[in-house]
Amino acid sequence: MAEKNETLEKKFPGVYLIDGRQATKSLAPGFKVYDERVAKLGDVEYRMWDVFKSKLSAAIKKGLKELPVKPGCTVLYLGAASGTTASHVSDIVGAEGGVYCVEFAPRSMRDLVLVCEKRENMLPILGDARRPEEYAEELGGDKVDVVYEDVAQPDQAEILIKNCENFLKPKGHAMIAIKSQSIDVTKNPLKVYEEVKRKLSPHFEILQEIDLDPYDKEHLFLSLRAKK
Numbered sequence: 001m002a003e004k005n006e007t008l009e010k011k012f013p014g015v016y017l018i019d020g021r022q023a024t025k026s027l028a029p030g031f032k033v034y035d036e037r038v039a040k041l042g043d044v045e046y047r048m049w050d051v052f053k054s055k056l057s058a059a060i061k062k063g064l065k066e067l068p069v070k071p072g073c074t075v076l077y078l079g080a081a082s083g084t085t086a087s088h089v090s091d092i093v094g095a096e097g098g099v100y101c102v103e104f105a106p107r108s109m110r111d112l113v114l115v116c117e118k119r120e121n122m123l124p125i126l127g128d129a130r131r132p133e134e135y136a137e138e139l140g141g142d143k144v145d146v147v148y149e150d151v152a153q154p155d156q157a158e159i160l161i162k163n164c165e166n167f168l169k170p171k172g173h174a175m176i177a178i179k180s181q182s183i184d185v186t187k188n189p190l191k192v193y194e195e196v197k198r199k200l201s202p203h204f205e206i207l208q209e210i211d212l213d214p215y216d217k218e219h220l221f222l223s224l225r226a227k228k
Contacts, residue, residue, distance in 0.1 A: 008041055010131070012067040013051075014092030015060065022049040022057055024091035030117040033087040034102050047091065054085040054151055055177040064223065065208055068173035072096040074144040078129040078159065079103065079151035082111035083122075089148070089217050090119045100139055102127050129159050132166045143169040152182040157199035166225060174204060174224040181218055185203035189218045195219075203227060 009017040016023045029045040032038065037048040049057040055175055062068065065070050071094045080086040080101035090099050101116065102125045105107050109126050116122040125134040129151055147168050149160045160176050168174065178196050180189035195205060204224035212219040 003213060006041065008046075012092075013070050014045060014094065015067065018048070022051065023047060024049055024077060027091050027094065027121065031118045032206055033115050033158045034082070034084045041163060047088065049088050050065060050084075052151075054088065054218065055212060055216055055221060056148070056175070057088070058212045059177075059210050059221040059223075061176075061215070062210050062212065062221075064210060064221075065194055066223065068146045068175070068223070069093065069148070070097075070145075072088045073146060074100070074138070074142065075146045075148055076100045076144045076163060077102065078147065078149040080112055080124075081105075081150075083107045083115035085150070086112070086118065086122065086157065090122050093121060097122060098123070100125060102129050102135060102145065104128050111115050129153075129163060130155065131176045132163045136166060141166060143167060143172070145169060145172055147172070149174070151175040152179055154183050156183065157196045160200070161203050168226055170226065170228060172226050174226065175223070176200075176222050177212070177216070178220045178222065180217070180220070189220075193220045197222070200224065 004164050006019050011017050023046040026045040026047045027032040033077045051058045051061045073093050077086045080103045086101050099122045112124045118126045125135045125138045144167050147164050183192050208223040210221040212221055
């Protein structure tokens with residue numbers, strides 16, 4: 001619980017700093033997703049956002065200039081796993097927004113479903129992010145404001161491009177955590193990053209690049225905006 005001297009500041013809409021530590025206002029008070037620390041200021045419960053367990057939190061910590069995930073927006077989350085970061089995205093977009101959570105692994109999906117049951121703005125989708133046509137019906141024809149990708153696949157760039165072509169609004173935003181070791185363990189990570197950026201550049205404007213070290217080794221976070 002929060003100490004009496006803890007102070008609250010706003011970092012981005014829906015993202016706060018409590019004594020310098022990142023947090024989101026809980027959409028499901030009383031429910032923890034990954035044993036995160038909880039702070040209660042007045043009648044409001046905040047969930048501390050661990051920078052070592054969330055690449056998006058790490059990117060914010062390391063100087064992300066603009067967070068396209070905002071209250072009321074819709075997000076397609078590729079590689080939602082058990083819901084750690086997706087739950088904080090759920091907090092940010094709030095009850096008026098929505099998070100479509102795509103996850104391929106049945107074991108992770110079981111945990112994700114438990115999180116989604118507590119959050120009406122999260123929809124779990126068991127599916128392969130390489131085949132967006134298979135879960136298009138789950139989105140009901142809607143286009144999303146943001147596509148967020150965190151998948152450990154060699155074709156990370158192609159996955160993002162395909163999903164954005166299918167589901168992202170014109171000039172919408174995308175974010176991707178590039179895992180160099182998942183693409184090619186034999187290459188220097190910097191070369192891997194350059195190859196991925198080369199694939200993405202015809203489709204996206206690269207707004208910002210963030211090396212996630214020391215929170216995530218050999219990961220590059222990209223903030224993007226669709227060119228069309």
